[in-house]
Amino acid sequence: MSVIDSLMLTLPELVLTGAALTLMLVAAFAGDRATRLINAGAIAALIGATLVLGREGVGFDGLYTADAFSNFTKPLIYLAAGVSILLSTRFFAAEERLRAEYSVLILLAAIGMGMMVSASNLLTLYVGLEMQSLAAYVLASFMRKDARSAEAGLKYFVLGALASGILLYGISLLYGFSGTIDYHGVAKGLADGVSMGELFGIVFVLAGLSFKIAAVPFHMWTPDVYEGAPTPVTTYFGTAPKVAAVALLVRVSIEAMGSAVASWQQILIFTSLASIILGAVGAIGQANIKRLLAYSSINNIGFVLVGLAAGTEAGVAATLTYMVIYVLMTLGSFACVLQMRAADGVHVEDIQSLSGLSRRQPALAAAFAIFMFSLAGIPPLLGFWAKFVVFDAAVAAGLMPLAAIGIAASTIGAFYYLKIVKIMYFDEPAEAYHPVTSYVESGVIALTAVAVSPIGYLAIPMLGTATAVAAKALF
Amino acid sequence: MSYPILSIMILLPIAAAILTLFLTAQAARWAALGTTLGLFGLGVALWHGFDVGGPQWQFVENAPIFGRFSWALGIDGIALMLIVLSVFLMPICILASWTSIEKRVPEYMAAFLLMEALMIGVFSAQDMFLFYIFFEAGLIPMYLIIGIWGGADRIKASYKFFLYTLFGSLLMLVAMLWMSREAGTTDIPSLMQYNFPVEAQTWLWLAFFASFAVKMPMWPVHTWLPDAHVQAPTAGSVILAGVLLKMGGYGFIRFSLPMFPEASAQLVWLVFGMSMVAVVYTSLVALVQQDMKKLIAYSSVAHMAFVTIGLFAFNRQGIEGALMVMLAHGLVSGALFLCVGVIYDRLHTREIARYGGLSNNMPYYALFFLFFTMASIGLPGLANFVGEFLALVGAYEANSWVAAVATTGIILGAAYMLYLYRRVAFGAPAGEDTAAMRDISAREWLTLAPIAAATLWMGVYPESFLAPMRNDVTSLLVRLESAAPAGDAHLKKGSPKADAHHEAAHGEAH
Numbered sequence: 001m002s003v004i005d006s007l008m009l010t011l012p013e014l015v016l017t018g019a020a021l022t023l024m025l026v027a028a029f030a031g032d033r034a035t036r037l038i039n040a041g042a043i044a045a046l047i048g049a050t051l052v053l054g055r056e057g058v059g060f061d062g063l064y065t066a067d068a069f070s071n072f073t074k075p076l077i078y079l080a081a082g083v084s085i086l087l088s089t090r091f092f093a094a095e096e097r098l099r100a101e102y103s104v105l106i107l108l109a110a111i112g113m114g115m116m117v118s119a120s121n122l123l124t125l126y127v128g129l130e131m132q133s134l135a136a137y138v139l140a141s142f143m144r145k146d147a148r149s150a151e152a153g154l155k156y157f158v159l160g161a162l163a164s165g166i167l168l169y170g171i172s173l174l175y176g177f178s179g180t181i182d183y184h185g186v187a188k189g190l191a192d193g194v195s196m197g198e199l200f201g202i203v204f205v206l207a208g209l210s211f212k213i214a215a216v217p218f219h220m221w222t223p224d225v226y227e228g229a230p231t232p233v234t235t236y237f238g239t240a241p242k243v244a245a246v247a248l249l250v251r252v253s254i255e256a257m258g259s260a261v262a263s264w265q266q267i268l269i270f271t272s273l274a275s276i277i278l279g280a281v282g283a284i285g286q287a288n289i290k291r292l293l294a295y296s297s298i299n300n301i302g303f304v305l306v307g308l309a310a311g312t313e314a315g316v317a318a319t320l321t322y323m324v325i326y327v328l329m330t331l332g333s334f335a336c337v338l339q340m341r342a343a344d345g346v347h348v349e350d351i352q353s354l355s356g357l358s359r360r361q362p363a364l365a366a367a368f369a370i371f372m373f374s375l376a377g378i379p380p381l382l383g384f385w386a387k388f389v390v391f392d393a394a395v396a397a398g399l400m401p402l403a404a405i406g407i408a409a410s411t412i413g414a415f416y417y418l419k420i421v422k423i424m425y426f427d428e429p430a431e432a433y434h435p436v437t438s439y440v441e442s443g444v445i446a447l448t449a450v451a452v453s454p455i456g457y458l459a460i461p462m463l464g465t466a467t468a469v470a471a472k473a474l475f
Numbered sequence: 476m477s478y479p480i481l482s483i484m485i486l487l488p489i490a491a492a493i494l495t496l497f498l499t500a501q502a503a504r505w506a507a508l509g510t511t512l513g514l515f516g517l518g519v520a521l522w523h524g525f526d527v528g529g530p531q532w533q534f535v536e537n538a539p540i541f542g543r544f545s546w547a548l549g550i551d552g553i554a555l556m557l558i559v560l561s562v563f564l565m566p567i568c569i570l571a572s573w574t575s576i577e578k579r580v581p582e583y584m585a586a587f588l589l590m591e592a593l594m595i596g597v598f599s600a601q602d603m604f605l606f607y608i609f610f611e612a613g614l615i616p617m618y619l620i621i622g623i624w625g626g627a628d629r630i631k632a633s634y635k636f637f638l639y640t641l642f643g644s645l646l647m648l649v650a651m652l653w654m655s656r657e658a659g660t661t662d663i664p665s666l667m668q669y670n671f672p673v674e675a676q677t678w679l680w681l682a683f684f685a686s687f688a689v690k691m692p693m694w695p696v697h698t699w700l701p702d703a704h705v706q707a708p709t710a711g712s713v714i715l716a717g718v719l720l721k722m723g724g725y726g727f728i729r730f731s732l733p734m735f736p737e738a739s740a741q742l743v744w745l746v747f748g749m750s751m752v753a754v755v756y757t758s759l760v761a762l763v764q765q766d767m768k769k770l771i772a773y774s775s776v777a778h779m780a781f782v783t784i785g786l787f788a789f790n791r792q793g794i795e796g797a798l799m800v801m802l803a804h805g806l807v808s809g810a811l812f813l814c815v816g817v818i819y820d821r822l823h824t825r826e827i828a829r830y831g832g833l834s835n836n837m838p839y840y841a842l843f844f845l846f847f848t849m850a851s852i853g854l855p856g857l858a859n860f861v862g863e864f865l866a867l868v869g870a871y872e873a874n875s876w877v878a879a880v881a882t883t884g885i886i887l888g889a890a891y892m893l894y895l896y897r898r899v900a901f902g903a904p905a906g907e908d909t910a911a912m913r914d915i916s917a918r919e920w921l922t923l924a925p926i927a928a929a930t931l932w933m934g935v936y937p938e939s940f941l942a943p944m945r946n947d948v949t950s951l952l953v954r955l956e957s958a959a960p961a962g963d964a965h966l967k968k969g970s971p972k973a974d975a976h977h978e979a980a981h982g983e984a985h
C-alpha cells in the first residue's frame with residue numbers, strides 16, 4: 001500500500017488535524033470572541049470526519065488499521081465529542097467566560113481517540129492514548145479560577161502519567177518477549193504458550209488500560225476528576241474517551257492477545273465484577289450528582305467488561321452495543337445535570353437540590369427519571385437492552401457464574417438510581433431551579449430521552465447488524 | 476377477528492397515558508375512566524370472540540421488529556381470564572381514586588393506564604423476552620404509585636417492593652438467556668414443548684422460582700407485600716392484590732410447570748413446604764394485626780399459598796382450583812381493599828380499634844363488607860369456595876398431609892376475617908366521628924356492586940370461567956403426565972354400586 005493510500009485511510013484524522021490547526025490559528029488571532037464560530041467549525045469538522053469515514057485497509061505497514069470496527073466506533077466518538085462541545089457554550093459563558101481553546105482541545109483529543117481505535121501496533125496505541133490524555137488533562141483543569149478544577153486536572157495528570165508508565169512497561173515486556181510491537185506479531189508470539197514475561201506484559205497492559213476506562217481497582221481518580229472538572233468536560237470524560245479506551249481494550253485483547261484468552265479472561269472477570277459491585281456500593285452514599293454519576297460510570301464499565309470477558313464475537317458486538325446505549329444515557333444525564341442551576345444561574349451539584357423536581361419542572365424530571373431507570377437497566381428502557389446483550393454473550397460463552405453474580409449485583413446499582421427518582425418524585429419541592437434556557441441543551445435531553453425510551457427498541461435490528469459487522473472485523 | 480385486538484389493548488392505554496399527562500385533574504379522571512371502560516369493552520369482545528374448544532392460542536400476532544425477539548402476542552384461556560380480570564378491575568380502581576387522590580391526578584391516572592397496558596402485555600406476550608419486559612416494566616409505575624400517593628411510610632415500602640421484585644426477576648433473566656440459547660427460540664408456545672435436560676431444569680426452575688415466589692408472594696419472601704399494601708393508595712392495593720400477584724401464579728403455569736416438568740416434580744416438597752408454612756403462619760399473623768390493610772395483605776399471602784398448593788398437585792382439580800383461586804382472590808381481596816378504602820377515606824385511619832358499630836350507621840357498607848368477608852372465608856356459593864375446594868381436593872390426591880394443613884388455613888381464615896368484621900361492623904363505635912360516618916355513596920356503590928355480582932356469578936356458575944381454561948389445563952396435564960409424582964391417595968375406580976342405588980331410587984319414585 002502506497003503512502004497516499006495509507007494517508008487516505010487516515011482521512012478522518014487528517015480532516016480533524018487540519019481543522020484543529022486552522023481553528024487554533026483563528027483562536028490565536030480572533031481571541032475568545034470567536035469562540036462560538038470556532039465551536040461551530042469544530043462541530044463541522046467532526047461531521048466532516050464522520051462523512052469521510054468508510055475506507056478499509058491496513059496502512060503504514062501495519063501501524064494503522066481502518067476496518068468495520070473502527071468505522072463503527074469513530075462516529076460514536078465524534079458524536080460524543082460534538083455534543084460535549086454543544087453543551088459547553090452556555091456553561092462556560094455562565095460560569096467563567098467562553099474560551100476558544102475548548103473545542104480545539106476536544107478536536108485534538110478526537111484525533112488521538114481515532115488513532116486509539118485504529119491502532120494495530122502497540123506504539124500507535126500509546127501515541128494515540130497519550131494524545132487523547134494530554135488534551136484531557138488540560139480540559140479537566142479548564143476552569144482556571146476554580147480550585148476544584150485545578151485539583152482535578154492535577155490528579156488526573158499524575159495518576160494518568162502513572163498509568164501510562166504501567167502501560168508502557170507492559171508494552172515493553174510484550175515487545176521483549178514476543179519480539180514485535182505489531183498486534184498480529186504479538187498474537188503469534190503468545191500462541192505457543194504464554195511465558196511468565198508475556199503474562200506480566202499482559203497484566204501490565206490491562207492494568208494501564210483499566211485506568212483509562214476507570215475499572216476497579218484503577219478507578220480511584222474517577223469521582224474526584226468527575227466532580228472537579230467542569231460539567232461539559234465531565235460529559236466528555238464520561239463518553240468519548242470511554243468509548244475509545246474500551247474499543248482499544250477490545251482490539252488489544254482480541255487481536256494482540258486473542259491467542260491467550262485464558263490468561264486475560266480471569267483478569268477481566270475479576271475487574272468486571274469488582275467494578276459492578278464497587279461502582280454500585282460506592283454510589284450509595286454520594287451527595288454530589290457528578291460523583292454519583294462517576295460511580296455509575298464505574299458500574300457501567302463493569303457491565304461492558306462482562307461482554308468483553310466472554311471473548312467471543314457476540315461478546316464484542318455486545319460490548320459495542322452497550323457503549324452506544326451508554327453514551328446516549330450519559331449524554332442525556334449530564335445534559336440534565338447542566339440544568340441544575342439555582343435561581344441566580346449558578347450551577348449546583350447537590351443531589352438534594354433535585355427534591356420535588358417533578359413538580360417544579362415535570363418534563364426535565366421525567367427525562368432524568370428515564371435516564372436513571374435506563375442506567376439501572378429496567379425494561380422497557382433501552383438500558384435494559386444493553387445489559388441484556390452483554391449477559392447474553394456471557395451466558396453463551398458459558399460464563400454462568402459471572403452472569404448470575406453480575407446481574408444480581410445490578411440490584412444494588414438500582415438502589416441509588418431509584419434514590420434519584422425518589423428525590424425527584426417523592427420528596428417535597430426544594431427551591432426552584434433557573435428555568436431551562438438553552439434550546440440546544442433541551443434538544444439534547446429530548447433526543448437522548450426518546451432514544452433510550454421504548455421507541456429506541458425499534459433500532460435494535462439495525463444496531464445488532466452494525467455491531468455484528470464491526471465485531472466480525474476483529475476475528 | 477381481523478384487527479389486532481391485543482396490540483390495540485396494549486397501545487391504547489399507553490397513548491391515553493401520555494395524553495392524560497397534559498390534561499387537568501378532572502379531565503384526566505374522565506379520560507382514564509373512558510379509556511378503562513373502553514378497554515373493558517374490548518376485554519368483553521375478546522372473551523366473546525374467544526373460541527372455547529378451538530385452537531390453544533388465539534388472537535395470535537407476530538411482528539419480528541426487534542431482531543432478537545419479536546412482538547408476539549396471543550392468548551389461551553388462562554391468559555384470557557386474567558386479562559378480563561385486569562380490565563374489569565381497572566375502571567373500578569379509577570372510580571375508587573376519584574376523590575381520594577387529590578394531588579397530581581394526571582400523573583396518577585397515567586401511571587394506572589400504563590400499569591394496565593403492561594398487565595395486558597404480561598398476560599398476552601408469546602415471546603419470552605417480551606414477557607420479561609412487560610413483567611419487569613410494571614415495577615416503574617407501581618413504584619411511583621406507592622411512592623408518590625402512598626401513606627406515611629411509603630418510601631421504604633416502595634424501595635422494598637422494587638428491589639425485592641427486581642432481584643427475583645434478574646435471576647429469571649439469566650435463566651431465560653440460557654434457555655433461548657439452548658432451545659434456539661424465544662417463542663413461549665415452542666418452549667413449552669421443549670424438553671430441557673433434566674439436570675439443567677433444576678437450576679432454571681430455581682431461577683424462575685426466585686422471581687415468581689417473590690411476585691406471588693410466598694413465605695418467606697412475602698415481607699414486601701404487607702408494607703406495599705399498607706402504604707399504597709386504595710386503588711394501588713386493589714391492582715396489587717387483584718392482578719399483580721397473579722403474575723406469579725401465571726408465571727408458574729406458563730413457565731415453571733410446562734417448561735420444567737421434571738424439576739417441578741422434584742421440587743414439589745419445597746413448594747408444598749413453603750405453602751404449608753405460609754397458610755398457617757400468615758393466617759396466625761393476620762389474626763393479630765391492628766391494621767386493616769395489613770390483615771388483608773397477610774390473608775392474601777395465605778390465599779396465594781392455596782394457588783401454589785393447587786398448581787403443584789399435578790392434577791386437574793388442583794390446577795383448575797388454583798386458577799379459580801387466582802381469579803376469585805383477585806375479585807374478593809380487591810373488593811376488601813376497596814371496603815377498607817371506603818372507611819379510610821372517611822376517617823383517615825386503618826387502625827381497626829378506631830372503628831366499630833358500622834352496621835348501625837352504614838348498613839349498606841356493612842352488607843357489602845360482610846358479603847366479601849364471607850367470600851374470602853370461602854362460603855359456598857361465592858367465588859373463593861370453588862377454587863379452594865378444588866385446590867384442596869387436588870392437594871388431597873397428591874399429599875393428604877398438605878391438604879390437612881392447608882385446610883386449617885381455611886378455619887384460621889374464617890377466624891381472622893370474622894374477627895375483623897366483628898370489630899369493625901359490630902359492637903360500640905370507637906368514637907363520635909366513627910358513629911357519624913355516612914353510608915356509601917353512589918360512586919362507591921358503582922365500585923362494589925359489580926365485584927359483588929361477579930363474585931356471586933363465579934360462585935354459582937363457575938363453568939363460565941372454567942370452560943375457556945379447560946383445554947389449556949388438559950394440555951398442561953398431558954405435558955406433566957410423564958413427570959407427575961405419584962400421589963398418596965391411591966385412587967381406585969369406584970365400584971358400580973352407585974348405579975344400582977341410583978336405579979333403586981329411580982324405581983321407588985315410581
